[in-house]
Amino acid sequence: MRAAMERFETIGIIGAGAWGSALALVAARAGKKAILWGRDAETVASVNAGTGNPRYLPGIAFKEAVSATTDLAEAARANLLLLVTPAQTLRAILRDLAPLVAEGTPVVLCAKGIERATGRLMSEVLAEELPQARPAALSGPSFASDVAKGLPTAVTVASPDGALADAIADGLSTPAFRPYAATDLIGVEIGGALKNVLAIAAGAVAGARLGKSAEAALIARGFAEIRRFSRNRRAEPETLMGLSGLGDLMLTCSSVQSRNYAFGIRIGEGAAVADLLAEGCPLAEGAMTAPVARDLARVEAIDMPITEVVAEIVEGSLALDAAIDRLMRRPLKREEA
Ligand SMILES: NC(=O)C1=CN([C@@H]2O[C@H](COP(=O)(O)OP(=O)(O)OC[C@H]3O[C@@H](n4cnc5c(N)ncnc54)[C@H](OP(=O)(O)O)[C@@H]3O)[C@@H](O)[C@H]2O)C=CC1
Numbered sequence: 058m059r060a061a062m063e064r065f066e067t068i069g070i071i072g073a074g075a076w077g078s079a080l081a082l083v084a085a086r087a088g089k090k091a092i093l094w095g096r097d098a099e100t101v102a103s104v105n106a107g108t109g110n111p112r113y114l115p116g117i118a119f120k121e122a123v124s125a126t127t128d129l130a131e132a133a134r135a136n137l138l139l140l141v142t143p144a145q146t147l148r149a150i151l152r153d154l155a156p157l158v159a160e161g162t163p164v165v166l167c168a169k170g171i172e173r174a175t176g177r178l179m180s181e182v183l184a185e186e187l188p189q190a191r192p193a194a195l196s197g198p199s200f201a202s203d204v205a206k207g208l209p210t211a212v213t214v215a216s217p218d219g220a221l222a223d224a225i226a227d228g229l230s231t232p233a234f235r236p237y238a239a240t241d242l243i244g245v246e247i248g249g250a251l252k253n254v255l256a257i258a259a260g261a262v263a264g265a266r267l268g269k270s271a272e273a274a275l276i277a278r279g280f281a282e283i284r285r286f287s288r289n290r291r292a293e294p295e296t297l298m299g300l301s302g303l304g305d306l307m308l309t310c311s312s313v314q315s316r317n318y319a320f321g322i323r324i325g326e327g328a329a330v331a332d333l334l335a336e337g338c339p340l341a342e343g344a345m346t347a348p349v350a351r352d353l354a355r356v357e358a359i360d361m362p363i364t365e366v367v368a369e370i371v372e373g374s375l376a377l378d379a380a381i382d383r384l385m386r387r388p389l390k391r392e393e394a
């Protein structure tokens with residue numbers, strides 16, 4: 058006899074930025090009690106007052122009941138946790154959560170990145186800091202504002218425990234939000250982290266007006282880099298062909314709604330990366346992931362020339378013209394990935 062599917066009555070969402078707020082709305086629409094944790098008291102008060110999150114989701118009304126809190130312990134008591142702060146903050150948040158989270162709580166990683174200081178994937182950070190959690194990740198082509206507005210969206214929810222992935226997908230599904238369950242957690246994480254790096258490259262090509270042919274070539278050869286990196290980590294090739302791989306790559310490399318693509322456009326138009334970062338531009342996870350992905354690729358002897366040049370551009374040691382020249386003058390080779 059099959060065990061009954063787990064039900065999650067309360068969902069704790071850690072991180073009250075654009076994506077955390079959108080996912081809190083999804084949870085509420087799915088009939089769950091959504092508890093949104095944020096460190097910014099003003100945002101929390103605004104959500105509780107029914108005026109939404111004007112800082113991160115301006116102009117979007119919160120019609121569903123979301124309860125917001127600055128008390129991490131309150132959110133940590135939920136049956137299911139979604140972790141939605143930027144990738145580089147995950148470890149610190151997990152350390153705060155460690156004494157508060159019950160053994161066996163499912164934790165869904167929603168950040169898209171690789172830890173810069175250690176080269177760890179988000180699931181590896183989770184295993185180190187919160188070993189009592191059951192790991193999962195949610196990723197795919199999904200802009201927070203689209204999801205918050207209730208536009209149709211499909212994502213992948215992956216966990217090595219297939220029954221858990223099914224239960225999380227079921228628990229978060231609404232008529233407009235369609236999660237597909239999967240078991241290849243590593244493959245899903247890699248696709249989400251590396252597409253941000255390539256979105257910066259694609260944006261730079263667009264910003265420099267190098268033409269649609271160049272943009273398409275960049276995306277296709279960038280996808281080959283993601284496949285090589287994934288193969289080395291024994292991810293399943295099919296994962297990369299799905300929502301969290303090709304799907305998210307296409308979205309992020311082609312839309313000015315993407316913060317990574319928009320960051321790349323500014324670089325292509327001639328802005329200095331240091332100035333962009335200093336002016337406090339919106340979160341561009343790829344700028345943090347590129348150098349660490351480049352370092353991992355070197356250690357693992359994986360050929361990732363586009364990731365290399367993005368890393369050097371964000372580090373300020375390579376100009377865009379020189380990057381293009383370097384990519385175009387590489388020795389000719391067979392096309393296979
Ligand atoms: N936006 C989107 O469309 C999507 C985003 N993602 C991923 O989700 C993750 C979060 O992105 P998103 O919500 O868009 O980012 P935002 O910039 O919109 O929000 C980030 C949130 O994290 C909080 N935060 C930042 N640092 C810390 C910290 N040290 N401790 C606690 N909270 C912190 C911020 O709080 P404060 O305001 O106080 O600084 C803010 O609430 C990223 O990895 C992104 O790639 C994935 C899919 C879609």
Ligand SMILES: O=C(CO)COP(=O)(O)O
Pocket residue numbers: 169197198199200201253256305308309314315316317318340341342
């Ligand atoms: O991951 C995203 C869409 O799937 C959001 O992309 P950006 O972080 O580039 O805005």
